[in-house]
Amino acid sequence: MILSDHTIKQMLDEGTLEISPLVPGQIQPASVDIRLGNTFSVIEDTSAGIVDLSNEIQYKTITADRYLLLPGQFVLATTMEYIRLPNDLTAFVEGRSSLGRMGLFIQNAGWVDPGFSGEITLELFNANRCAIELSSGRRVGQLVFARMDRDADNPYCGKYQGQRGATGSRVFMDK
Numbered sequence: 001m002i003l004s005d006h007t008i009k010q011m012l013d014e015g016t017l018e019i020s021p022l023v024p025g026q027i028q029p030a031s032v033d034i035r036l037g038n039t040f041s042v043i044e045d046t047s048a049g050i051v052d053l054s055n056e057i058q059y060k061t062i063t064a065d066r067y068l069l070l071p072g073q074f075v076l077a078t079t080m081e082y083i084r085l086p087n088d089l090t091a092f093v094e095g096r097s098s099l100g101r102m103g104l105f106i107q108n109a110g111w112v113d114p115g116f117s118g119e120i121t122l123e124l125f126n127a128n129r130c131a132i133e134l135s136s137g138r139r140v141g142q143l144v145f146a147r148m149d150r151d152a153d154n155p156y157c158g159k160y161q162g163q164r165g166a167t168g169s170r171v172f173m174d175k
Contacts, residue, residue: 037078103128115155
C-alpha cells in the first residue's frame with residue numbers, strides 16, 4: 001500500500017519515519033520531495049581505462065552548491081535529506097519528470113530497503129547536448145513509501161547503512 005500525505009505526516013510526528021531536514025512543502029499527496037545535496041563524486045580515471053569490480057573504485061569528490069554536468073557525463077550526487085525507514089516500510093526513488101524532459105536522468109537503483117538509514121546517493125546522467133547546471137537545494141525527485149505486510153525479518157544493515165554524501169560503489173565488498 002502506498003502511503004498518503006496524512007500517513008506520512010503521522011509517521012513523521014510519531015518518529016517512526018525520519019526525514020531531515022524537511023519543510024512542510026516537501027510532502028506531496030503520495031510522496032515526499034527530495035532535494036539535491038552539495039556533494040558530487042566522479043570515478044577517477046584509471047591508467048588501464050578499466051573499472052575492476054573486484055577492487056575498490058576511486059572517486060574524486062567535491063562539495064559545491066553548483067555543479068556543471070557536461071553532456072554525456074555521469075556523476076554521483078546526494079540528497080539533502082537523511083532518512084530512516086522503519087522495518088515495515090520501503091521507499092521508491094523517482095526522478096522528476098520535468099528534469100527528465102531536459103535529458104537529466106536521475107536514478108539510484110530505485111529502491112530503499114526497510115531499515116535503511118542515510119542520505120540517498122543519486123546517479124545522474126546528462127543525455128542532453130548542452131551542459132546542465134545543478135544547484136544544491138533543488139527538488140530532483142521524490143520518495144514514494146510503501147508499507148509491507150509485516151516487519152522485515154532481516155532489515156537493511158548493508159554496506160551503505162548510515163551513508164552521507166555521494167557514496168561510491170562498494171561492489172568490491174560483495175561476497
